[in-house]
Amino acid sequence: MSELISTIVNCKTARKILEADDKSNLRINSSHMTVEALLSLLDELKSTLEHIPLVYIDLQGAKMRLSRQQSQYDVSTDSTVYIIPEKEFLERKDLLKAFKDIIIIEDLAFDVLSSSLPDKLLIDDGKIVLSEPKFNKKYDIGAISAIVSVGGTLRPRKGINASPHPLSGGKLNPRDKKIVEASAKFPFVAYALSFCQTAEGIEHLRHTAESIRGSSVKIAAKIELPLSHDILCDIACVSDSMWLCRGDLGSQLGLSGLGKYFYEYTHSLPFTYGKPSQAHDTPRDMSCEHILAGEVLDHMVSNPLPTRSEACHVSEHVRNGKFDGLVLSNETAYGKYVKEVVTMARELIISFKTKHERFVFAGLIFSLIGDIFLQHSIDKFIPGLLSFACAHVCYCIAFSSVAKSKSRLADILIPAIPSILIMIPFVKTLFNTSLWWLLFFMAGYCFVLASAMWRSFCLLKKTKGANWFGFVGMIFFSTSDIILSVERFILSGILKGHPIMETIIISTYWLAQCFVSHSLVPELPLFISWFSDVKKFRDMYNKRILNIDNIEAVKQSKPIDEKEQ
Numbered sequence: 001m002s003e004l005i006s007t008i009v010n011c012k013t014a015r016k017i018l019e020a021d022d023k024s025n026l027r028i029n030s031s032h033m034t035v036e037a038l039l040s041l042l043d044e045l046k047s048t049l050e051h052i053p054l055v056y057i058d059l060q061g062a063k064m065r066l067s068r069q070q071s072q073y074d075v076s077t078d079s080t081v082y083i084i085p086e087k088e089f090l091e092r093k094d095l096l097k098a099f100k101d102i103i104i105i106e107d108l109a110f111d112v113l114s115s116s117l118p119d120k121l122l123i124d125d126g127k128i129v130l131s132e133p134k135f136n137k138k139y140d141i142g143a144i145s146a147i148v149s150v151g152g153t154l155r156p157r158k159g160i161n162a163s164p165h166p167l168s169g170g171k172l173n174p175r176d177k178k179i180v181e182a183s184a185k186f187p188f189v190a191y192a193l194s195f196c197q198t199a200e201g202i203e204h205l206r207h208t209a210e211s212i213r214g215s216s217v218k219i220a221a222k223i224e225l226p227l228s229h230d231i232l233c234d235i236a237c238v239s240d241s242m243w244l245c246r247g248d249l250g251s252q253l254g255l256s257g258l259g260k261y262f263y264e265y266t267h268s269l270p271f272t273y274g275k276p277s278q279a280h281d282t283p284r285d286m287s288c289e290h291i292l293a294g295e296v297l298d299h300m301v302s303n304p305l306p307t308r309s310e311a312c313h314v315s316e317h318v319r320n321g322k323f324d325g326l327v328l329s330n331e332t333a334y335g336k337y338v339k340e341v342v343t344m345a346r347e348l349i350i351s352f353k354t355k356h357e358r359f360v361f362a363g364l365i366f367s368l369i370g371d372i373f374l375q376h377s378i379d380k381f382i383p384g385l386l387s388f389a390c391a392h393v394c395y396c397i398a399f400s401s402v403a404k405s406k407s408r409l410a411d412i413l414i415p416a417i418p419s420i421l422i423m424i425p426f427v428k429t430l431f432n433t434s435l436w437w438l439l440f441f442m443a444g445y446c447f448v449l450a451s452a453m454w455r456s457f458c459l460l461k462k463t464k465g466a467n468w469f470g471f472v473g474m475i476f477f478s479t480s481d482i483i484l485s486v487e488r489f490i491l492s493g494i495l496k497g498h499p500i501m502e503t504i505i506i507s508t509y510w511l512a513q514c515f516v517s518h519s520l521v522p523e524l525p526l527f528i529s530w531f532s533d534v535k536k537f538r539d540m541y542n543k544r545i546l547n548i549d550n551i552e553a554v555k556q557s558k559p560i561d562e563k564e565q
Contacts, residue, residue, distance in 0.1 A: 002318055002349040003241075003291065003325030005056060006342055007333040009033075011044045017332060018049070020342040025054040027192070027327065030179050031065055032157050038179065042186050052188045056220060059176040061194035061201070062167040063224070063248075064109035064160040066123065069093075073100050075128065077151040082136065083121075083144040085110035092141070102138075109160060109167075113144060118162035121146065125159065125247035125294075128152040161251035165225055168197065171204050184209045190218035192243060197225060199234040206238065220291070224248035226261055236288045243327060246294030266322045292317060293327035300341040301330050311348055318349045325349065355401040357520055363394035367513065381488075382441060388481075389445050392452040395516060399455035399470055415450035422446050422482065429490050442485070449478060459519070473515030480508035 006017045007027045017024050026045075030038050038057070045052055067086040075081055085107045089096055096102055103123075105113075113121075114135070121130040129150035136145035172180065183189050193205055202221055209217040221239040223232070226249065236242060244265060250258040296314060297306045306314075317323045326349060331341045366387050373384030423443050430436055456470035487501050 005327045016338045020339040027056040029058045058192045063194040067104040070104045070156040082138040112166040122161040122251040126251045184212035192220040196221040202238045241289035243291045243293045289324040292323045301335040314348045359394040359398035363391040366391035392448045396452040419446035469515045470519035476512035
């Protein structure tokens, strides 16, 4: 099932989200609250929620932001504003708080901008644009003056973008480190690092969090800068997921540059933005989960339904396997229709079968055909063998669609070695008989089966052991096939054709199919409450896009005036 991550600002929002979709994970933007408020929210979630999902704490990283002291007010186009550091404002707070032409930013951000003034500054993902920044003096304070090219509403803690980005990402900043040290004790907490630029930043975050918790911690890297393919691959190797955040990327690249980068990211792997990669002779991939973020269903902040463009865009990119899920930000943090947007997001990302699902289903069909053939005598053995070979090819493609290959040589050698070992007793038995020609079919089948097992093991590795069903299923499949082949061609006497052999073969075979099928929905329990949970999942899967809640919301919603739109 695709991952859905919904942003919260309080426990009330979390309850609304989980009522609409109890499989949704949560996200808290730590930059928009104090450390004390963040820890208080985590304690409240722990004490009030019956089921606590994974909660991502979004760390500031190398992102520049407005100060928490910034007042909320509108700045008009063509006006002049003055950017000052937070420490200067706090020293003259009584004097300066009445002025509406001051923008207060963090001290480090001011120092970095002062050392190298950019051509323009973008605030709140480009909703406000400041041009012609230069050093000036205002109210006896050293400041940076700028002309407002695009006006809008200033809000505290909103992001600031400049191209090229002046801050480098490495070790955790003091505030982020304090948050990690205080929150890593919560077992349901994961982290997302903003403006991730190197693998070292993720490694430092992981080491800090896991040394406190004493167990593994899920880490997401937020891609908000136009990084090269080589850097992205390095980050992917040490991250559990990568979030493509189009808000800050759009501020860095402009809309046309964002379109180009997004296309290359989703269609041309491996790629390097701007020029071909020279660092590696062999292709490298970004084998981790990829999550789409940044105004995914922005229309639903103030409307009960998304635009048709949003619905098509989300469905297409999750359906074709490019992205493994979505992040909802303002849609749930400040939106009017929290339950509706969560329900809609889940509907959109499960409204199409993924490549994994399609090929597992195809494998089951080929297995059914193979079952029919193998119920007959030896003359139907080859058609049955070919049917099951096609099934394993389908399973191999299904697992590979989730856990992509990193080494073509390994994909050949690792399945080949066990295939050769398995074939040795059959070569000794059949080589000098009239059935010697079966050895070629059996060798090919062994290789295909071993390849499917290898790809299921890669899926196990990618999911950090969470999706072990495919691998266990292929072990049962191998056990069933080996016993079947030994019983037909090697065994003699009382065991040949004995009912106990048939029982072992058929029981391991159906266990194999059960586990492989269950790899599609590893979140659900396998046996204990399997039927009730599958019914619940099926009901959610079959719901219409316009459910009753959405229809009522449409009826009750008021037209949006032009200013609000």
